[in-house]
Amino acid sequence: xxxxxxxxxxxxxxxxxxxxxxxxxxxxxxxxxxxxxxxxxxxxxxxxxxxxxxxxxxxxxxxxxxxxxxxxxxxxxxxxxxxxxx
Amino acid sequence: xxxxxxxxxxxxxxxxxxxxxxxxxxxxxxxxxxxxxxxxxxxxxxxxxxxxxxxxxxxxxxxxxxxxxxxxxxxxxxxxxxxxxxxxxxxxxxxxxxxxxxxxxxxxxxxxxxxxxxxxxxxxxxxxxxxxxxxxxxxxxxxxxxxxxxxxxxxxxxxxxxxxxxxxxxxxxxxxxxxxxxxxxxxxxxxxxxxxxxxxxxxxxxxxxxxxxxxxxxxxxxxxxxxxxxxxxxxxxxxxxxxxxxxxxxxxxxxxxxxxxxxxxxxxxxxxxxxxxxxxxxxxxxxxxxxxxxxxxxxxxxxxxxxxxxxxxxxxxxxxxxxxxxxxxxxxxxxxxxxxxxxxxxxxxxxxxxxxxxxxxxxxxxxxxxxxxxxxxxxxxxxxxxxxxx
Ligand code: SF4
Ligand code: SF4
Numbered sequence: 001x002x003x004x005x006x007x008x009x010x011x012x013x014x015x016x017x018x019x020x021x022x023x024x025x026x027x028x029x030x031x032x033x034x035x036x037x038x039x040x041x042x043x044x045x046x047x048x049x050x051x052x053x054x055x056x057x058x059x060x061x062x063x064x065x066x067x068x069x070x071x072x073x074x075x076x077x078x079x080x081x082x083x084x085x086x
Numbered sequence: 087x088x089x090x091x092x093x094x095x096x097x098x099x100x101x102x103x104x105x106x107x108x109x110x111x112x113x114x115x116x117x118x119x120x121x122x123x124x125x126x127x128x129x130x131x132x133x134x135x136x137x138x139x140x141x142x143x144x145x146x147x148x149x150x151x152x153x154x155x156x157x158x159x160x161x162x163x164x165x166x167x168x169x170x171x172x173x174x175x176x177x178x179x180x181x182x183x184x185x186x187x188x189x190x191x192x193x194x195x196x197x198x199x200x201x202x203x204x205x206x207x208x209x210x211x212x213x214x215x216x217x218x219x220x221x222x223x224x225x226x227x228x229x230x231x232x233x234x235x236x237x238x239x240x241x242x243x244x245x246x247x248x249x250x251x252x253x254x255x256x257x258x259x260x261x262x263x264x265x266x267x268x269x270x271x272x273x274x275x276x277x278x279x280x281x282x283x284x285x286x287x288x289x290x291x292x293x294x295x296x297x298x299x300x301x302x303x304x305x306x307x308x309x310x311x312x313x314x315x316x317x318x319x320x321x322x323x324x325x326x327x328x329x330x331x332x333x334x335x336x337x338x339x340x341x342x343x344x345x346x347x348x349x350x351x352x353x354x355x356x357x358x359x360x361x362x363x364x365x366x367x368x369x370x371x372x373x374x375x376x377x378x379x380x381x382x383x384x385x386x387x388x389x390x391x392x393x394x395x396x397x398x399x400x401x402x403x404x405x406x407x408x409x410x411x412x413x414x415x416x417x418x419x420x421x422x423x424x425x426x427x428x429x430x431x432x433x434x435x436x437x438x439x440x441x442x443x444x445x446x447x448x449x450x451x452x453x454x455x456x457x458x459x460x461x462x463x464x465x466x467x468x469x470x471x472x473x474x475x476x
Contacts (some may be wrong), residue, residue: 004183004244008282009294029113 023067041071088420098123108153113474116253117191143168157283166193180215185238204405226470229334312384325413363449
């Protein structure tokens with residue numbers, strides 16, 4: 001790579017950056033009990049790593065989830081718990 | 087064709103000949119006439135370009151950053167407070183290695199408010215990665231803009247270039263300027279092609295995050311490009327001479343240096359006044375010469391050393407201060423050459439701040455002070471009742 005090309009990124013480059021390694025203390029647990037499929041967790045996730053469509057069908061990809069806890073805070077049904085990282 | 091023309095209009099005319107596709111600027115004295123001229127040229131259909139009016143200099147710089155990033159040759163211009171408002175974007179343009187040309191119509195910085203000339207504004211960007219060229223007169227200002235596009239777009243440089251011309255003294259002064267033909271400029275300046283441009287067919291992000299394993303290399307790249315520019319700028323000047331028949335540009339210009347024992351170093355329009363004073367001093371038998379710095383960034387260390395190596399005393403005159411130390415040109419020059427040569431004295435003088443007139447008498451005063459003790463940051467023309475008075 002040339003020095004002048006540093007900082008030029010092709011689409012999808014964030015896929016190479018596995019931010020799951022940033023988690024230190026806690027990870028979200030999607031309880032999938034009271035979920036109403038409001039989609040809020042999916043929209044707020046800074047890593048865009050939550051997927052789901054149906055009620056009680058939302059889940060995240062732990063390879064990218066950095067454990068920020070935003071999804072747990074925004075969930076109107078308290079259906080996401082932050083649990084201790086093993 | 088030779089014309090009696092205002093400096094700003096001469097610049098507008100040559101920028102037109104360089105065929106930018108996008109021009110964006112926010113008016114500020116003393117830059118205004120340049121972009122007014124270009125706005126008229128675009129409105130009259132003499133140049134096929136987008137002239138984009140914006141709400142601030144920050145936006146003007148951001149806009150041309152974007153237009154260059156999409157592969158379109160662009161132009162902007164500013165002064166003083168507008169320059170400071172641009173500065174965040176100026177660092178980005180250099181960091182993203184985007185070839186762009188802008189004019190800095192040099193003006194003092196507030197406070198206190200002053201619309202008049204000095205060079206404190208462009209000096210604040212000397213560490214940005216931009217190449218900085220300083221013009222002595224309007225012919226040089228015009229020619230440097232054409233050369234600036236060539237330098238900026240050179241594949242081994244790929245950096246923005248700033249042409250600095252003293253506000254009012256050059257921007258509003260009328261002189262005879264030889265304006266080139268379109269065909270000559272076309273011969274000298276091929277169409278602009280950016281290797282890595284923003285393109286919907288091949289999407290990419292420019293200026294993205296670089297973690298600690300890359301950032302140093304990106305900054306190192308700017309430093310290397312600056313060294314490359316030291317080689318390329320003189321070649322561009324030579325080629326310019328072949329096509330236009332005039333020697334302008336380059337790194338430095340010596341005046342009556344051959345047998346000189348004392349040399350005055352300066353940049354910008356002040357050099358004209360110094361040359362005239364040196365002519366008079368020469369007639370009185372004094373062995374004085376002048377070294378004009380045209381390219382200030384990259385700093386032409388070798389060319390300066392070559393010009394000054396046999397000289398005994400050097401005076402650096404400048405219109406800016408790095409507050410708390412000295413003039414920036416003085417500091418750079420001193421660190422570059424002091425231990426290597428026969429020079430036994432390098433004195434620094436600050437002159438002409440905020441539009442204070444620089445007369446031949448002020449230059450003579452500098453000359454006589456040069457025989458005294460070495461000084462680092464002597465203010466010339468200071469009202470004596472303020473001496474030692476903070
Ligand atoms: S904890 Fe943060 S990163 Fe992980 S899924 Fe929730 S919002 Fe996304
Ligand atoms: S925020 Fe809670 S309720 Fe809404 S979709 Fe996500 S898990 Fe389901």
